[in-house]
Amino acid sequence: MPSSLPVADIENSRLKLLLVFAVFLLPFQINGFYNPLIQDNAALFWLLDIGSFIILPAGLLWLATKRKWLPQGSLCLHFPEKNNARIWFIIYTVLLCPALYLLYYYSYLFAGELFPVNYGAMPFSYQSVIPQTKFLAILTGIHFSLTAGIVEEIYYRGV
Numbered sequence: 001m002p003s004s005l006p007v008a009d010i011e012n013s014r015l016k017l018l019l020v021f022a023v024f025l026l027p028f029q030i031n032g033f034y035n036p037l038i039q040d041n042a043a044l045f046w047l048l049d050i051g052s053f054i055i056l057p058a059g060l061l062w063l064a065t066k067r068k069w070l071p072q073g074s075l076c077l078h079f080p081e082k083n084n085a086r087i088w089f090i091i092y093t094v095l096l097c098p099a100l101y102l103l104y105y106y107s108y109l110f111a112g113e114l115f116p117v118n119y120g121a122m123p124f125s126y127q128s129v130i131p132q133t134k135f136l137a138i139l140t141g142i143h144f145s146l147t148a149g150i151v152e153e154i155y156y157r158g159v
Contacts, residue, residue, distance in 0.1 A: 020069075
């Protein structure tokens, strides 16, 4: 579908979006360096993590849609039109999740056997920042599960 904007305006919008995207993506590129330094300070870790995975992506999405840098529907955050397709989408998703979990689990075991020493390991583990209380540990699991998936879909595929 051809756009009604002149080519210069489209290129200008793409450049702005690229610059904004680069600024908002910066924490994801450098968190491997600062996470080991802040892992003992839980408040700082969670402040940076929530800022990186919730506030920045929401801000970028809000800014890009408000400034009309993203065309309507460009992020594909919608279900297929037909109800029949929606039902099959849900069924496939429910069936695929356990299969992908098993594939990931056995791939992890295989990689551990294949590469017993991780020479690129950083002195940081996400296990060290998971709270000890059961309720907060569940919230942490939900946070990690949802934010990573949403951010990756919006940042790396949508935008």
